[in-house]
Amino acid sequence: MATEPARQDxxxxxxxGERQAxxxxxxxxxxxxYGLCRRFxxxxxxxxxxxxxxxxxxxxxxxxxxTASLRTWILTITHRHLVxxxxxxxxxxxxxxxxxxxxxxxxxxxLLSRRQRQxxxxxxxxxxxDPQRRVVVMHHLHGVPLDDIAHGEGVPVxxxxxxLHRGRARLAELMEGSR
Amino acid sequence: MIPWEDLSRLLASDLPEAEAEAxxxxxxxxxxxxxxxxxxxxxxxxxADLDDPAPPPALDVAVLDGLTxxxxxxxxxWKVAAVSGWLAAAAAxxxxxxxxxxxQPVSIEVDGHANVGVVPExxxxxxIAASSVVGALAGAMLTVSVYEGTATVSQDGQTRTLxxxxxxxxxxxxxxxxxxxxxxxxxxxxxxxxxxxxLAVTRLEGVLTKGALQAHEGTPQPWPDGLPPQFSPAxxxxxxxxxxxxxxxxxxxxxxxxxxxCIALLRRVDPVExxxxxxxxxxxxxxxxxxxxxxxxxRANMDDDEGLVQLMAISAVPKDQREAxxxxxxxxxxxxxxxxxxxxx
Numbered sequence: 001m002a003t004e005p006a007r008q009d010x011x012x013x014x015x016x017g018e019r020q021a022x023x024x025x026x027x028x029x030x031x032x033x034y035g036l037c038r039r040f041x042x043x044x045x046x047x048x049x050x051x052x053x054x055x056x057x058x059x060x061x062x063x064x065x066x067t068a069s070l071r072t073w074i075l076t077i078t079h080r081h082l083v084x085x086x087x088x089x090x091x092x093x094x095x096x097x098x099x100x101x102x103x104x105x106x107x108x109x110x111l112l113s114r115r116q117r118q119x120x121x122x123x124x125x126x127x128x129x130d131p132q133r134r135v136v137v138m139h140h141l142h143g144v145p146l147d148d149i150a151h152g153e154g155v156p157v158x159x160x161x162x163x164l165h166r167g168r169a170r171l172a173e174l175m176e177g178s179r
Numbered sequence: 180m181i182p183w184e185d186l187s188r189l190l191a192s193d194l195p196e197a198e199a200e201a202x203x204x205x206x207x208x209x210x211x212x213x214x215x216x217x218x219x220x221x222x223x224x225x226x227a228d229l230d231d232p233a234p235p236p237a238l239d240v241a242v243l244d245g246l247t248x249x250x251x252x253x254x255x256x257w258k259v260a261a262v263s264g265w266l267a268a269a270a271a272x273x274x275x276x277x278x279x280x281x282x283q284p285v286s287i288e289v290d291g292h293a294n295v296g297v298v299p300e301x302x303x304x305x306x307i308a309a310s311s312v313v314g315a316l317a318g319a320m321l322t323v324s325v326y327e328g329t330a331t332v333s334q335d336g337q338t339r340t341l342x343x344x345x346x347x348x349x350x351x352x353x354x355x356x357x358x359x360x361x362x363x364x365x366x367x368x369x370x371x372x373x374x375x376x377x378l379a380v381t382r383l384e385g386v387l388t389k390g391a392l393q394a395h396e397g398t399p400q401p402w403p404d405g406l407p408p409q410f411s412p413a414x415x416x417x418x419x420x421x422x423x424x425x426x427x428x429x430x431x432x433x434x435x436x437x438x439x440x441c442i443a444l445l446r447r448v449d450p451v452e453x454x455x456x457x458x459x460x461x462x463x464x465x466x467x468x469x470x471x472x473x474x475x476x477x478r479a480n481m482d483d484d485e486g487l488v489q490l491m492a493i494s495a496v497p498k499d500q501r502e503a504x505x506x507x508x509x510x511x512x513x514x515x516x517x518x519x520x521x522x523x524x
Contacts, residue, residue: 048234140223165191
């Protein structure tokens, strides 16, 4: 059975501008990229767009035979991009969407306990200092190796480990306190 | 006191052996430390289980359109000619000074080996026919400069300047020359293939930017027919103002009703660093005054010369029109808030 070109070599097909290939890349990796943008950027939609721009620019350099999977590679680019954005923006004010207020339907309050705990965890994540949050999210949510995170952050891996442990410790404390 | 950080290091085997043993002893002896250790372990699993929020569908569609739609809106011939000119220039270090005013085409023969077709047109970026230049470069490294009708051709340290003469001569194709130089042809073909790849990326970037802008700003929404009066500009403003109690310490900064839906921008009078603004109470009061509906609330913390500034933006629509709280309203909200920032929009 013939396989569609986009499925055979999605990267090559994407570089040729094939819609199906990009649709596959977005479907496969869009939520993870958007997840990072939502958690790291104060304007996630804009960050999402510009992250894909970075991916497009870098895609010809991706080595499918290399050590990093396409997912890890895309997330690493997104991570580095978000770090750059953060540094450029300095201490400028942030716009924080209030999750859960988009609807006033009667059942909006009736969340399952798992969802509530996840919401608390998300809230706790937002209270971590930015560098700690980035490390925790990249490593635990997306499985990016600490070496790659260190590269993206531009710091030694020992610093990343310290941030990871401080971040996890702070998270545990926050979760303990919010019970 | 719970040694959270050391427990985390223990989990990752990042603790020196002696310290690890001591901590394990504490875990065995102290239930609260054991509980903390267990919590840290489960925390890792919970983090891994957190969902990634899906991007708004409109955002993905816009990105996809941007990635794949091609150079729509730009004249195809202009685009191809412009990029081709760039390809040729980049391929061999060609230096070209584009004419400021239209000049007539010329054709220049160099040492009987190559023809350089110089075809300046009204659009300066179309000035050189790429195929001709590539053909010329197959036989010799040339520098071609064109300025207001003068073509300068340099080869082997010799420079000849030719005045552009009308009537024009046809642009010459390099086919014969390319066939006689197979190694250079192969080299050039590889360069062109590489550049085509870059061209594809450049083209994608362009359309992506266009799509990004569209997705970023959204599309203005018309005021719906039959909108309940409480969601009209006057009704919404009244609902918001009535929800503000003097003791809340909140003032109205502005209402933006230039598009549907209205957005109310509120400011906290005496913000306290580190203290969250209870948005839900205020949002609930607004919804009550509206008699129900879908509401969107965004907050911003900013610093100006006088200290912390806390802003809240509220917009609301009937429940069956909650899509209207999507990208466009978010964009307007962000613009409203950024306009209040000391750095401006």
